Amino acid sequence: MMRKRTLIAIALIGTLVAGLYHLKQQVQGVERRLAAVNQAIARDRQAIHVLRAEWAYLIRPSRLARLSARHLKLQRVTPNHVRAFDELPEHFAAANKSKRNEQSAKTGASR
Amino acid sequence: MMIRLSASCNPERPARRLSVRRPRLDWGATQRLEFGRNRLVVSAALFAIAFAGLGIRLVDVTLLNDGIGQRLARAASAQTTQQRAEIVDRNGIILATTLPTYSLYADAKAVLNRHAAATRLGRALPDLNTAEIHKQLRTNRRFVWLQRHLTPRQYQAVNSLGIPGIYMRADERRVYPHGRLAAHIVGFTDVDSRGLAGIERQFDDMLGKKRKSVRLTIDIRLQHILREEMKSAIRLYRAKKGSALLLDVNSGEVMAMVSLPDFDPNHPTKAPTGTRFNMNTLGVYEMGSTFKVLNTAMALDAGIARLGDRFDARAPIRIASHKIRDYHPRGRWLSVDEIFVYSSNIGSAKMALAAGGKRQKEFLARMGLLAPSSIELPETGLPLSPRNWRPINTMTISFGHGVAVTPIQFGAAIAATVNGGTLRAPTLIKRDAGRAPEAMQVLSEDTSMRIRYLMRRNVIRGTGRRAAVPGYLVGGKTGSADKSTGNRKGLLSSFVGAFPMHRPRYVLLVMLDEPKGNKETSYKATGGLVAAPTFARIVQRAAPVLGVRPVDESAHDRRWAPFKPGSGVHRVASFRTNGKGR
Numbered sequence: 206m207m208r209k210r211t212l213i214a215i216a217l218i219g220t221l222v223a224g225l226y227h228l229k230q231q232v233q234g235v236e237r238r239l240a241a242v243n244q245a246i247a248r249d250r251q252a253i254h255v256l257r258a259e260w261a262y263l264i265r266p267s268r269l270a271r272l273s274a275r276h277l278k279l280q281r282v283t284p285n286h287v288r289a290f291d292e293l294p295e296h297f298a299a300a301n302k303s304k305r306n307e308q309s310a311k312t313g314a315s316r
Numbered sequence: 317m318m319i320r321l322s323a324s325c326n327p328e329r330p331a332r333r334l335s336v337r338r339p340r341l342d343w344g345a346t347q348r349l350e351f352g353r354n355r356l357v358v359s360a361a362l363f364a365i366a367f368a369g370l371g372i373r374l375v376d377v378t379l380l381n382d383g384i385g386q387r388l389a390r391a392a393s394a395q396t397t398q399q400r401a402e403i404v405d406r407n408g409i410i411l412a413t414t415l416p417t418y419s420l421y422a423d424a425k426a427v428l429n430r431h432a433a434a435t436r437l438g439r440a441l442p443d444l445n446t447a448e449i450h451k452q453l454r455t456n457r458r459f460v461w462l463q464r465h466l467t468p469r470q471y472q473a474v475n476s477l478g479i480p481g482i483y484m485r486a487d488e489r490r491v492y493p494h495g496r497l498a499a500h501i502v503g504f505t506d507v508d509s510r511g512l513a514g515i516e517r518q519f520d521d522m523l524g525k526k527r528k529s530v531r532l533t534i535d536i537r538l539q540h541i542l543r544e545e546m547k548s549a550i551r552l553y554r555a556k557k558g559s560a561l562l563l564d565v566n567s568g569e570v571m572a573m574v575s576l577p578d579f580d581p582n583h584p585t586k587a588p589t590g591t592r593f594n595m596n597t598l599g600v601y602e603m604g605s606t607f608k609v610l611n612t613a614m615a616l617d618a619g620i621a622r623l624g625d626r627f628d629a630r631a632p633i634r635i636a637s638h639k640i641r642d643y644h645p646r647g648r649w650l651s652v653d654e655i656f657v658y659s660s661n662i663g664s665a666k667m668a669l670a671a672g673g674k675r676q677k678e679f680l681a682r683m684g685l686l687a688p689s690s691i692e693l694p695e696t697g698l699p700l701s702p703r704n705w706r707p708i709n710t711m712t713i714s715f716g717h718g719v720a721v722t723p724i725q726f727g728a729a730i731a732a733t734v735n736g737g738t739l740r741a742p743t744l745i746k747r748d749a750g751r752a753p754e755a756m757q758v759l760s761e762d763t764s765m766r767i768r769y770l771m772r773r774n775v776i777r778g779t780g781r782r783a784a785v786p787g788y789l790v791g792g793k794t795g796s797a798d799k800s801t802g803n804r805k806g807l808l809s810s811f812v813g814a815f816p817m818h819r820p821r822y823v824l825l826v827m828l829d830e831p832k833g834n835k836e837t838s839y840k841a842t843g844g845l846v847a848a849p850t851f852a853r854i855v856q857r858a859a860p861v862l863g864v865r866p867v868d869e870s871a872h873d874r875r876w877a878p879f880k881p882g883s884g885v886h887r888v889a890s891f892r893t894n895g896k897g898r
Contacts, residue, residue: 257413
């Protein structure tokens with residue numbers, strides 16, 4: 206009777222100790238990971254911060270203007286380039302008409 | 317239990333005390349068993365209590381008390397590097413930020429071979445002056461800065477040298493990616509990131525201590541347009557300086573503001589003298605004829621004159637040793653709209669006299685022109701006005717001489733005359749939607765509409781014709797102020813205008829200091845010849861960015877018809893009828 210109880214107690218203590226040890230190990234592992242992740246976050250944040258600054262530097266209007274002049278063939282926007290949505294049918298009708306006139310003028314000339 | 321134990325220690329029975337450690341043979345087996353069992357129970361109970369305590373604490377920490385854990389976790393994950401906050405434009409583009417850097421220093425005592433160290437450092441960092449380093453190392457001090465703010469590449473280079481006594485420490489540096497573009501607004505800091513000028517200084521606590529970023533109202537694209545156009549205008553007309561200011565008339569927001577020459581805030585100490593001066597907020601100027609917008613608004617609003625009323629502009633006014641003349645004398649009575657469109661000094665002076673100096677002073681104060689502007693910059697100029705407001709002052713002030721104001725407060729006053737009469741303090745800080753800064757009704761909606769008509773008319777057929785931009789309904793007023801400094805003759809040529817005039821959204825003020833005419837302007841450099849075309853070029857480029865839709869101008873201009881002045885009454889105004897004497 207006494208022996209049985211002692212054995213149970215020892216087994217219980219053993220289990221508890223093993224459990225506690227395991228838990229502690231796990232917690233330490235998780236903590237290490239947390240620290241590493243936090244560090245990575247801080248590093249990434251810093252990197253994003255620096256990249257944002259670099260981005261701001263790269264989109265300087267003067268630089269964009271230079272690049273646009275070199276690589277794109279864009280004209281300056283004049284009021285004629287701006288049309289409201291409801292004016293579009295009118296605008297295209299006029300454009301088609303002038304195109305047709307041009308074509309007929311060409312064909313007329315070749316004839 | 318306790319009683320039994322203490323009983324066994326009873327000094328009256330010393331024999332029993334020994335028996336605890338070495339039980340006598342005559343003790344019964346049952347007694348000994350009993351004793352052992354008791355011992356076990358005691359220790360088991362103690363252990364049980366201890367473990368129960370641990371268990372309760374474990375439950376407490378892990379399950380119940382999670383608040384602390386979360387707080388700890390948050391504290392651990394918080395950004396470890398605390399830096400001065402950013403300044404961004406209205407679209408969130410960074411104008412000022414802080415970058416982590418490394419600063420190079422030496423413990424001169426710990427450096428073994430100074431000459432070798434200096435040479436090797438000089439090879440790794442070509443920007444560094446080797447002789448200077450050598451000198452620094454010879455000081456034998458335990459701490460000498462060799463170079464502040466190394467780039468990551470330089471850091472790597474120095475690190476791989478591994479010279480004992482040469483160290484680096486984490487540092488931070490204020491960086492302005494857009495450089496000169498908004499230098500006068502953003503300002504700059506010293507080497508230790510303390511704000512010395514501009515927004516950096518005005519909001520030093522907020523940026524540096526509270527780490528809260530500041531969002532400005534300016535748009536970097538507009539800033540670029542203004543700067544580029546002003547730069548080419550200064551070159552074209554060989555002006556000394558120039559400034560431009562774009563204001564949202566309905567919110568008081570400064571959309572863009574440039575003052576040239578400017579400087580690079582990344583290297584403020586290398587800025588030539590005078591380049592840090594912000595003409596828009598710090599400079600005070602006698603604005604010249606552009607002031608007639610305000611003079612006319614005052615006369616109309618106070619009911620002194622209606623658009624059609626006429627004033628005698630037949631002859632120059634002589635007062636004391638002064639003579640008030642017109643540049644383009646008409647030699648006849650001029651109506652209020654003619655005075656505006658022909659920019660008649662004589663007519664304006666007569667109008668101001670009719671209103672009186674007291675009313676004029678009160679009006680200018682109401683328009684916020686006699687006290688410093690509340691713009692959020694430390695560089696704010698104090699406007700100048702006469703101490704004794706005599707009739708001569710009243711007359712010269714009517715056409716913009718005798719009162720000197722900063723362009724920013726003048727722009728805000730003009731915004732109030734065209735936006736329906738609401739004066740809003742100009743601001744550089746972007747507020748949340750619906751939280752406009754406080755506004756004050758200073759003019760009637762009716763007066764504002766008449767001023768809009770006059771400004772538009774002046775661009776259609778007056779002195780401001782060169783400011784016209786087809787589709788954007790520009791209206792405005794030219795100004796060419798004589799600079800009275802010293803014996804040098806020079807003009808301050810300006811143009812102030814708004815667009816689109818049927819429902820104004822933006823006011824633009826362009827100023828050129830001492831421009832020179834060229835062949836194209838028949839060698840004249842008045843506001844209408846040099847500032848107005850610059851104004852037009854800016855509007856043409858800025859309007860699409862601002863989202864102002866081009867309209868059919870003639871259709872809108874026909875709607876001004878009801879304002880066309882009929883025949884008004886002839887008004888007589890002179891310093892004699894004013895009754896105050898001089």
